[in-house]
Amino acid sequence: MEAILSFIHTNLQMFYIVILSIFLGIEVISRVPAVLHTPLMSGANAIHGVIIIGAIIVMGEADSGNYTALFLGFIAVIVGTLNVVGGFVVTDRMLEMFKSSKKK
Amino acid sequence: MPSSILSVCYLIGSVTFIVGLKMLSHPETARRGNWLAAAGMVISILGTLFLYRHDGEHLHNYGWIAGGLVIGSVVGTMAARQVKMTAMPQMVSLFNGMGGLCAMLIAVIEFNRLLPEDASVTFAQVLESRQLSLYVLAILAGLVIGGVSFAGSVIAFGKLDGKISDRNFAGQQVVNMAVITAIAALSVYLICGDPRQPALIFYTVTFLSLFYGVLFVIPIGGADMPVVISLLNSFTGVATAFGGFLYDNQVMLTGGILVGSAGTILTIMMCKAMNRSIRNVLLGSFSATASGG
Structure with a gap:
């Protein structure tokens, strides 16, 4: 206790x-209006990509002789970056489509 | 001085995430909100790269980090630009899974650092002497949630892409409960018991988490996939928050919790918009197959 x-x-x-x-x-x-559900989900998806900071720290603190940690950390940085960059770009493309279809 | 600038970077990052999410929920401001959050992310990442200190030490292995960032950015941009509009949901699912995998890998590396190098010292003694029980709890939480999110998202991706079909088998709920119980029991044993082979138990938990992620998503119907992706999205948010706890990192903590709670509410709202209850989606696989023929 x-x-x-x-x-x-x-x-x-x-x-x-x-x-x-x-x-x-x-x-x-x-x-939030129902039409924005998917872009909002995608935007939130990009934001939790902030886990990349953890990957950078773990990679930056690994011993340069510890190849397992280096390899796993390297993969972690790649997939974390994929999450961030892919997430924001996909969200932007969705919203772009949303805007143009509204104008018509 | 550098660490106080870094704190300000993280503060800016957290605020842009909140404001960005708010702007994303209004049609007129949504696109700007997305880029605002992205700008906050860039500031947080650059700040970590150049200003982070641990016990007065810089980060090293810059070559590896830069390589990873460049590869991830190029592949991520190309994948996101070239995917067809109709294939967007599975792309989001895949990126979400990458976040889960990232959380899982961080947990694995952090755990390996804790293992005693000297054979005469047991794992329990390491935890005891450095008071690391809560730290291991956070590692395990990040591992399990990240693992479930990763495996689940990959299955969701496969389903939306038409590569994996719905599968049910009798007693699925029982198996799911058994796997969850096993994960919880092994985690408690790892922290409170005195395991002879902590690494073996840790990797069993890793495997079971991945297995649970598959079990969790595989019976759910294709039409309900967006709801499941949204739920897995909030899972990854929570895994990120545990990462923030590990490194005492405010932007990871706020960003993760924010996505975790907003994602959960969003999941419920999506269910309502589809006239389904969340219980129905998650447990109603039986009724879904019955009505489907």
Whole structure:
């Protein structure tokens, strides 16, 4: 019990960030028209690509002699970048189509 | 000084993600919102590359990192530009799966760093001496959620692309529950027990997570795929947030949680728009096949 309480105490800032972010995520997209569901999903998909930062850190801290870590980290950086770049470009293409079809 | 500039970069990144997501939910501003979030992402990545310090040390292996970034960018742009408009949903699913794979690989590398090099020291002693139990919990959470998201997204991609058909077998729910229970039990054993071969248990959990991702998506009907992709998308968000916890990294934490919660709400809204309940989509594979003939 004491361990849990002290954990909450030392990481209080993180708990605030997590809880407020949850509510923020719900509020931010609460009234979205159905046509935007797919682009919004795609946009959110690109945003969680921020995991790439974790991949960069893990890669940058790996020993230059540890080939397993280097190889796995290299793959992680590639797929993370795919997630980010592909995600944003696909979202843009969807929205582009959405705009032009609306003009007609 | 560099680390305080990096904090500001992460702050800018978090704010652009929030504002970008908000703008994405309005037709007039959606496109600008997308690029705003992308700009925040670039700032966060460049900041990490050049300003990140751990115990006063720079990152190294810049060649590998740059190579990965360039390959990922070129392939990602080409794939996203050349895909047909009708094939967009499966492309999103595939990119989402890449994010899940990334989270999974990070977990594997971080776990390997914890393994004792000296044979006389047990895994439990390593955890005890450095108080790493919660750290391992975060690694396992990232591994399992990322693994499920990766395998599930690849299956969803295959289904939408017409390469994989729906499959049901009797007792599927029971098998799913059994796999989940096994994952939970092995995770608890790894952290609280004193396993002789921690690596073996860790890789069993990895395999089971991938297996569960396949089991989770394979019975769901093709028409419900967008809802499932949205759900897997929020899974990857949560996996990202656990990564943020590992590295005490604010932009990963806020970005991940934001996508996790927004993605969950979006999943529910998509279900409503299709006149389906989320329970129906996830558990109703039996009724779906019955009505389908």
